[in-house]
Amino acid sequence: GENVEQHPSTLSVQEGDSAVIKCTYSDSASNYFPWYKQELGKRPQLIIDIRSNVGEKKDQRIAVTLNKTAKHFSLHITETQPEDSAVYFCAASNTGFQKLVFGTGTRLLVSP
Amino acid sequence: GAVVSQHPSRVICKSGTSVKIECRSLDFQATTMFWYRQFPKKSLMLMATSNEGSKATYEQGVEKDKFLINHASLTLSTLTVTSAHPEDSSFYICSAKRGSASYEQYFGPGTRLTVT
Numbered sequence: 001g002e003n004v005e006q007h008p009s010t011l012s013v014q015e016g017d018s019a020v021i022k023c024t025y026s027d028s029a030s031n032y033f034p035w036y037k038q039e040l041g042k043r044p045q046l047i048i049d050i051r052s053n054v055g056e057k058k059d060q061r062i063a064v065t066l067n068k069t070a071k072h073f074s075l076h077i078t079e080t081q082p083e084d085s086a087v088y089f090c091a092a093s094n095t096g097f098q099k100l101v102f103g104t105g106t107r108l109l110v111s112p
Numbered sequence: 113g114a115v116v117s118q119h120p121s122r123v124i125c126k127s128g129t130s131v132k133i134e135c136r137s138l139d140f141q142a143t144t145m146f147w148y149r150q151f152p153k154k155s156l157m158l159m160a161t162s163n164e165g166s167k168a169t170y171e172q173g174v175e176k177d178k179f180l181i182n183h184a185s186l187t188l189s190t191l192t193v194t195s196a197h198p199e200d201s202s203f204y205i206c207s208a209k210r211g212s213a214s215y216e217q218y219f220g221p222g223t224r225l226t227v228t
Binding site: 032034041042043044045046049051089093098099100101102103104105 | 144146154155156157158161203205207209215216217219220221222224
């Protein structure tokens with residue numbers, strides 16, 4: 001089955017810096033890659049997603065890149081703000097099987 | 113649109129009792145719902161996939177007789193934790209998809225279960 005690895009487990013940056021979180025997946029049939037932000041005790045919130053027919057997607061300060069050959073995808077956050085502090089999860093899905101497999105999470109701390 | 117609710121948000125029960133958690137899609141019909149468990153500072157682990165009108169598909173290592181899932185309608189799935197023990201204490205989150213062709217899953221707010 002699918003296995004998703006995520007790095008780093010914790011990431012501390014200064015406000016205004018960029019943050020990059022990386023994930024690798026094992027199943028070449030995976031074709032949907034969402035990123036979620038989760039605050040303590042809350043539900044995961046979808047912040048951006050990418051499908052396998054696209055190499056990059058951007059939404060304001062957030063971007064995701066996908067390298068299908070290497071089977072890895074990354075989340076890029078620019079101009080970080082303290083409110084970006086949260087746990088971020090990547091996930092991968094083969095829509096034929098529907099289920100999402102989550103990475104282990106990255107705790108991002110943005111210091112003012 | 114695409115709102116998913118869960119009830120209750122928090123529940124405390126005694127060891128050996130059963131607890132039922134409801135997951136509802138409020139403004140769309142969900143052909144598929146998923147149940148996840150999340151331990152403190154850990155990732156979401158899929159427990160089972162629930163399709164309306166059919167038996168749930170459980171992930172390896174998840175006891176189907178302990179975690180009973182019923183998906184009786186296109187807007188409601190329930191998870192019953194039977195004979196709960198302290199090690200079942202966790203954050204249980206459901207999600208729902210609009211249809212088989214849909215990519216996105218919409219998550220409920222979660223239920224914090226504490227077994228004493």
